[in-house]
Each structure stands twice: as structure tokens, then as C-alpha cells.
Amino acid sequence: MRAIVEAAARILEQAGLAGFTTNAVAERAGVSIGSLYQYFPGKEALIGALIVRETSRLIADWEAALAATSGRDALAGLVAAAVAHQLRRPALARLLDVEEGRLPFDAETRHVTCRLVSILRGVLERPDIPVQPDLDLAAGDVLAIIKGMVDAAGERGEQDRAMLSSRVCRAVYGYLDNTN
Numbered sequence: 001m002r003a004i005v006e007a008a009a010r011i012l013e014q015a016g017l018a019g020f021t022t023n024a025v026a027e028r029a030g031v032s033i034g035s036l037y038q039y040f041p042g043k044e045a046l047i048g049a050l051i052v053r054e055t056s057r058l059i060a061d062w063e064a065a066l067a068a069t070s071g072r073d074a075l076a077g078l079v080a081a082a083v084a085h086q087l088r089r090p091a092l093a094r095l096l097d098v099e100e101g102r103l104p105f106d107a108e109t110r111h112v113t114c115r116l117v118s119i120l121r122g123v124l125e126r127p128d129i130p131v132q133p134d135l136d137l138a139a140g141d142v143l144a145i146i147k148g149m150v151d152a153a154g155e156r157g158e159q160d161r162a163m164l165s166s167r168v169c170r171a172v173y174g175y176l177d178n179t180n
Contacts, residue, residue, distance in 0.1 A: 001039050004029045005053055008046040013091045022046070047099050054096060055112040058085045062119045071126030072173070075142075078123065079168045082146050083153075083161050090154040097151055117143060130179050138176070145171050 007029035011020050022043060026036040040046045058081060065077025086093045100113070121139040124132055132138035149168045158164055 005049050012095050051096050051100055059115050071129035074123045080165045082150050083165045086150045086154045
């Protein structure tokens with residue numbers, strides 16, 4: 001199953017959605033089309049599996065950032081992980097971002113996305129972060145700031161992770177510090 005998901009990722013990176021077919025994925029993975037359909041009923045299921053895989057990796061990195069002693073340091077760790085995630089495989093990350101917004105997904109796919117918001121919400125509750133009047137709204141806004149800036153940098157082909165992380169942190173801290 002891992003080989004099929006990775007084959008799907010490589011085809012999406014190289015050929016985009018236009019070249020993304022179940023036959024191409026099966027051929028690339030070295031499995032029969034019947035074997036592919038045993039695990040994935042169609043292209044959308046493959047994309048969903050890719051979103052779960054990639055977001056699960058990001059979640060693991062975000063959970064590691066929670067070890068930071070301060071909220072600001074934890075936020076910097078979340079931002080650095082998001083930047084690294086986007087720039088590791090930028091074409092795939094951008095395509096999956098678009099598909100995540102377009103396709104209806106199963107409970108597992110929705111769960112991994114909700115976990116990101118939950119982690120962020122926990123960081124925003126730390127004592128060195130200014131109190132937010134609506135924690136859920138603030139977590140959603142901060143996630144949107146991170147995603148928006150990181151995705152746009154990926155589209156522009158930026159590669160300087162430190163510079164991008166610094167810019168995103170400034171935007172996030174600016175938002176959090178100016179709560180009314």
C-alpha cells in the first residue's frame with residue numbers, strides 16, 4: 001500500500017492531475033490495477049491517503065514542537081515545521097492543498113486536519129501568549145496565516161527556510177500581540 005501511495009505522489013509531482021490516473025499509479029507502483037483497487041476505489045481515495053500521510057508527518061513535527069518551554073518557542077517550532085513540510089516537496093504540497101479544499105473526505109482525512117488546529121489551540125493557551133478573546137477563532141486565523149504565507153512562498157519557489165520562517169513568525173506574533 002505504501003508503494004502505491006508513493007507512486008501516486010510521484011505521478012502528481014511529475015505530471016500533475018492531468019497525468020494522474022489509476023493505471024499510471026498501478027504501473028508506477030509495479031502492481032496490477034486490481035491490486036490498486038483493493039486498497040483504493042479511485043483517484044480521490046489515493047489523494048485522500050496522500051493527504052493523510054503528508055499531514056500525519058506534519059502533525060508528528062508539530063507534536064515535537066510542543067516540547068518547547070514557551071508558547072513563542074512552540075509557535076516558532078510549528079512555523080518551522082510547516083515551512084519544512086511545504087518546501088520538502090513543494091509541487092506535491094501545493095497540489096494536495098488545492099485538493100484538500102475541493103474534495104469531500106472521510107473521517108480519517110478530516111481528523112488529521114482537526115489535529116493541527118487542536119495542537120495550535122493548545123499552544124495559544126500557554127501563559128506567554130497574549131490571551132485571545134476567541135481561542136478557536138484565533139487558532140483558525142493563525143493556521144490560515146501560516147498556511148497562506150507558506151503556500152504562497154512555495155508557489156513562488158522560495159527555498160530559504162529560515163527567512164520564510166522568520167517572516168511567518170512576525171506575522172503570527174503581530175496578529176497575536178494586537179488582540180482587541
